[in-house]
Structure formats: C-alpha cells, structure tokens
Amino acid sequence: MSPTSEGRTSLQPRRVLLTVHTGRRDIVALARSSAARLQESGIVVRLLDDEAKELDITGAEVVPADAEAARDTEIVMVFGGDGTFLRAAELARFTDAALMGVNLGRVGFLAETEPEAVEETLQAIERCEYSVEERLAIEVDVVDVDGTVVGGTWALNEVSIEKAERSRVLDVVILIDGRPLTSFGCDGVLCATPTGSTAYAFSAGGPVVWPDVEALLLVPTNAHALFARPLVTSPNSVLTVSVPADGNRARVSADGRRMVSVPDGGRVDVRKASRPVRIARVHASTFGDRLVAKFGLPVRGFRDARHAGPGHELTTSRNVFDREVVDGNGDVVAGGEAAGGGTRDDG
Template sequence: MKVGLVAHAGREASLQAAGDAARTLADLDVEVVATAGDADDDPRIEGVTSVPADSFADGLDIAICFGGDGTFLRAAHLCRDPQVPVLGVNLGRLGFLAEVELDDVGPALRAVAEGRWKLEPRATIEVEVTGPDGQQLGSGWALNEVAVEKTERQRLLLMDVHIDGTLFAKVPADALIVATATGSTAYALSAGGPIVSPHLSAVLVVPVAPHSLFDRTFVAAPHETVRVDLLPDQAVALVSCDGREPVAAGPGSYVTARGDGRPVQLARVGVTDFPTLVRRKFGLR
C-alpha cells in the first residue's frame, strides 16, 4: 500500500494533521509520500519524503488531502489522469468535497490501510479557449467550474452563450460560470445557482450579476457543448478552471466547455449521503 499526502502549505494545522496521519499510516505499514506545495521553499510535511508534483501520483493506491476544497481540487488535478482516488480531510470552512472531518481521521486511516474505500466517480468539464484568429489560447479541465470573468470593474462582460451550436442568450454580466453538479455547491451556489446532487449528470450555466431580466441557470447535458463568445469592443476577460491559472481572452475569443470529461475518482470511507452533507454544512433543520 502506498499513500500520497497533499496538505495546504500555508496552514500549519493542515501540515500538522498530515504529519500526524503520516505517522499513523507508517505504524500501519503503509508507505507514505507527500507534496505540500508548488514552490521549492514551501513548508513540507515533517518526516515524509516529498516528491515533485508531476510524479506525485506514480504508484499511489490513494491520495489523502488535508485542507479545504481548494486543497482537494489541487489533489484532484494531480490525480485525475492517472486515476488515483482522492480522499479529503476537511480543515476548511464548508468542505463539500472533503468527506472526513478531523475528529474522524483515525478510523478513516485504518480503513485506508485495510483497503476499505469505495470509489465515487465525478465528471469533469473539458475546456478550450480560442482566440479571434482561431489560435488556441489555452485548454484545461475543471472538477468544480469554469469561470469567465471581466477584468474592468466599471464595465460588463458581453457574451453570447450557445448550447450545441444554437444561440441561447446574450448575457451582459460580471461573469459566467459553467459548473458540474459537483461544483453546484461552490462558486455557482454563491452566484444564485441551484444545489444539484453530484450523482446527476449535468452542466450548469450560471450568470453572475447579470444586467438583464433573465437571470436563471440553464442546465445542459454533459455531451452538449457550451460555447461562450466574447463580443467585440470590450476589455479582455479571464478564463479559469477551478480557480487555477487564468487564461486571458480578448474580444472575439470564445470558450467551449463539455461536461463529459474524464472523471475524478473520489474515495469514500463513510456512508454520509449528499442531502445529509448539505444539511450539516448549512445547519438546516
């Protein structure tokens, strides 16, 4: 058994929890490696061999991350393509992606050491950004959402939104979010989008502060292509996947997104269902 640890390098509590987990796993005869951060001078997890990000997933049976949903997303981007399952320990605020709370780490680590976890595949969005001359400006994928955002505070972002080649709406807004069902409880929720069960195959198109009478979320099928055209005579927009490095897209550029990308494999060691999770996170009765 080989386990990889990912911790939020800027939070001492995350590094400490990861170090404690590493010692527990070592006592259970589990090999442990880690990657704590992207920079060479990032703090490391005490007593654990650190490996470069591009080789982190090599030979892993499972990855465990310590932090909030941002840390989970980083682990997911390290582990999606090699199909290494990811288990999250929540040290953030809401933490919809991270299943395990800090008080429950001990039993979760024993379950991992014994190979007792279930896989829960979560679809991703494949994204391409194309310039007005047809040149590809960037590509990537998102587990939560793709965000197309304005760069000038005083001006709106003017967009034409197409669904599978058909113009759906002209959207003047601060931003536009294309989210998975998994990402419905992230940026899309804060913009007024619905909470969607992650077991539903769907893509949400959510305008952010739209300046129009129509401000509803459109729900597309995963195989339908969502295309966002950036209209002429406006400032450059920024396109980002899961809040990672943005791509600048000028007027005349367009973004295409499909929700049938290769899934991220979530590891589950408990039995908490999604409605219960939502109820607990929001304190519903």
Template sequence: MSVIAILTHHRKIEDSTIVFEVIDWLEKRGHQVIAPPADRVLDFRPELRAEVRKLVEETDFLIAFGGDGTILRAAEYVYEREIPVLGVNLGKLGFLTRVEPQEVFEALEAALSGNVERDRRMLLECVLESKGIAHAPRRTTSHENWVIFKGGVVKSFALNECVISKTAGERMISLSIFVDGEYFLSYAADGVIFSTPTGSTAYSLSAGGPVLSPKTEAIVLTPVCPHTLFMRSIVFSSQEVLKVVVNQEDQPISVKMDGKRVWKLEDEGEITIRKSDRYFTLLSFGKKSFYTIFKEKLLITKADESLGRRVKSGRC
C-alpha cells in the first residue's frame, strides 16, 4: 500500500470530477489518500485531512491537480524528503503539469509500478540577513520545514525564482551583486530576478530573460526595469554563490520566493543565493516534451513550424 497525497487548485476542483475519480480509483486498490489542511478537497472528503508533519514524513508521492502554481505549492510540502510529484493539468497548458486528465489513470499505473522517469529539478537556497526582517504572508501553505526564521536571518527555498524588488509605490532600489565574494556590478532598478532553469520560463522570461533547458543547472540573473543601457540577463554556474547587498536604509525591500513566501527587509541587508542541496522531483509521464510544450505555450505559429519543416527538408 502507498500513501498518496492530493493537492488541488482551490477554484478548479468544483469544475472537474477527475480528482474524485482518482481518489476512488486509488482507494479501491488499497492505497491511503491524504490531503493537507485547508485544501479544498476536504470540503467534500473531510476524512482525508492529514497534518502537515504526517504528509511530509509518510507520503510516497503527491498528485497535484491544477497548473504550475499548484506545483509551486506542492514544492513546499515535498522538498524535505524529495517526495516525487505527479502534475495533472486542469487549466491552461503548463510546463510542470504534463499529465492531461484523460491520461491520469495510465500515468498512475506507471507511477505505482515505478515505470516513470524522475525529473529532478534544481532548487535555489536563499538566505536573508538584516537587522529588520518582517514576514508579509500571502495566501500560502508554508510550514516550519520550508521557511526557517531565526532573529535577523531567514532561510528559504525556491523552485522558480527569488525576486528582490521595491515595494509598491516606492522608488527604484540600489543593489550590488557579488559573485563568490567578488564585487561584480550594481543596479538601480525596480528589482532583480534570480531564477532556476525551471523558473526561466516564468517571471524571468517576461522580464526578457533566456529560456534554459530544465535539464541544465544554472542561476539566471535578470534585472527588472534597470536604469541603464545594460539590460541583459546573466547566466551563472550553479556552483557559484551570489550575494545581493541592499544599499539603502530608508526604503523597505521585498523578497519573494516563488511569489508565495514574501519577506520585507526594513533595513540594509544581504541576500545570499546558491543552488540548494535538495531537488524537486517531478514524475515525467506526459507524452509532450518540454520543447513541444514550449512551442505551444509561447504561441509559435503554424507558419513558423511550416518554415522549419521546409528548412529541414532542404526546400528553403
């Protein structure tokens, strides 16, 4: 028997019966199904409720129903033990939720028998140090193993990105970047984004950053509206340690991990970003490759594909 956790998108569960069909399918085969506190599935199946500690310690794998945002929520529960995650797409095309509802039972058979690929994704470790750090909670499922807060030091993690930015309505911020202890450059900007290869198709891409294959390991630095003619992203080795020094005392700085865990530095401070020792494990079953999803997600046209086929066949 396996212990399988369910995580659902809070708005999409009412529009789909597949979540409940999966629960019934698993229970009929003798598996224990659990869900974290506050998940919407508990409105319909309250007996599935499990405390976070039980979920973290006992789950064999987690099924996330929703989109990529649901996967980011799942990361908060699974990173400690690298519990594998199967993402079922209930919305728009997702980079991480690759299993379509019509494929879910085939995917579950494969996952339960171990016949799926384990796609290990790099995580960022982010350490905040300041005399004044305030937690600005948004709707989040963070628990004690994901965010560690001790006095003027906060340690957290990100699957997509760590964003350091001005707070709403404030002026640009001044930041200095160090690489392995050596001063590199300074920005006057609305903020900077440090992304993983997984996060390179998210906020960093919208800010003009490059797309990295999820099979690589690197850290992408992308400035947000810098007051300079140099606006290019920079790709660092995953072995390099990056440090951001906040150069102003009279303006709070916002630090967001995956857009969910939000902190404010009320005084001058430092943020250290490095590759985490842990990974996020995605069960890869979907029949679409990353590059197929990339084309569809970013609306590469049929005309572009037609040209590509002509080039490949030598007719162009």
C-alpha cells in the first residue's frame, strides 16, 4: 500500500511526530539531527511535551502525549527500541499516521531502519518514497461472571492473561468461538498477533508467523497439561480465556504497557481489531531477511558455514548484541559500539 494524504490538503504542511527514548544521549543526538534535516525540507516537526525539553529542537510543535498527539501527521518517527515503538503505536492508534521506527534497541523487530540507514530513510520521507503496511491488531473485552463487559484494551503484539499471585497456579478454560476446547493450570496465556509472534509469544514457544498473514495466536505459558500446544486460528475467531471463581486471580497485560484486572469468575475475549496499525516501510528486505539478520540464523548449512552453497547469496549477517556485520568468510567487516542495546521495555 502506498502512502496517502487522507485528511491533508496541498495547503497544509506535512508533519512528522518524533517519539524518542530520551534516556540515551546518542539517541537524542540522532533525533535532533534528523529533525533538522526534516525542517530544512519544509516538514513540520512535532514533539511530545514530556520529551520536548530533553530534545530542545528549535521551531518544533509541542503537543500533549495523548490520543490527539499524532492527529494531522503523516509519519510518527520512532527513535528507540520496541518499547518506544509500542508507545508510539498508542499515540497513532486512532489516526491515519504511519509508524516508522529507527531501531536503537537490541533486536527491534518492529523498527524499519537501523541507525546507519537513517539518511536513506529521511530522504524517503522527504520524497514520499515509502509504502505502508497494515498490521492486524487485537481488541480485548474483560467480562465479569454476569456477562457484563467491565474493561477493555487493545494490543499490537499480544495480550497476556496472567496470574496475579506468583505463588499460585492460574486455572483457565480455553474457548474458541464460544466452544470449550481445553483447560489446564498455567502461569498464563498469550493471545498474540502475527506481528507479536516474534515477541513474548516467541519466547513462550509459539510459532513465527509472517506479519502479512491474517491469524490469531494462542500460546500457553508453563502449562501443566499434556495438550497445551500453541494454536493458530482464523482472524475472525474469538479467543476466550475463562478464569474459575475459585481459582487464582488474573489480570490482563496488553503489550506490557496497559493493565486490566479480571474479576473473579470472569473471562477475557480477544478478537481482531476493526482498525489496523499502519507501519511505513522504506527498504526492500523481506521478513525472512529480517529473521536472518536479527537472530543471526545460519543460512549456509550447518556442516560448513564457509561453504558457498545454498544461502551463500546472503553474504552478511548481524550480531544483534553488538551490531557487528559478518561477511561470508566469518570476518567482522563493520561494527558499532555507539548503537548500544535497549530492551523490550526501553522508554
């Protein structure tokens, strides 16, 4: 999908909202230089009021960090790791703005650009030479024992229905489309999107799903059961996790950012959200390429990593911890100490 100008006329200036992990000086410096470049090209730079002082960018608009922050902006440009990206997704949730991330964390599956390619990314924004992907998001209803919806939230990656008391097992009943499937004790249950399949669900043993696949994932965590396999369902399914009234108390965590308590005897219904999340893409690399680069996957055969066999055309791979680039002979050809390493919940 190509970028659009919905809600914006030729008389209105183009706007880019910056969201920045301001806890690191190298990230702040990169955001400042990027803002200057955008302003030189006539694009209005917008900042969040809780970041503006640290960024100190002359001539920038400053807005509250609320649901209106990304209104009338074309791009929300994210400088940080996946935690910063997920915060930006909240800001852009009910607008037409597309998210474009510069990965300054450790792995950064959500971000489009590595720091060394920022120049190319800025040029693409200036020239409107980017595409926009629409990613499936999920909506959550928390329902009490009487069937009344008492809370709700949404997620781009996953929602975790987890035990509130660490010392006790959480008993759950799993239903798909209103029909009971199985029950077990566990630490929790993850309901994830394809985008979130490389996040918490991946760590819990779930499958990697290409982000353009329309599906919902259900992944138990530390289940006490013989049948507790990860499930992949239709995007039109409703995933339900029901918690018995006499069991451990539960809560919902959405993208590790938003918490909702589950009442005793209540349930959590998860379904595809009516509104997707828009992510801007500049580079031509595929999701498979990103898997190889982020995880340093061996693509030359396990018997001889130096053998010029299948996969040899992928001549470089990244070490996600220090950003070293390794050539086909296993020699380090580039690196970057300054890139540092954030975590999933940086910023």
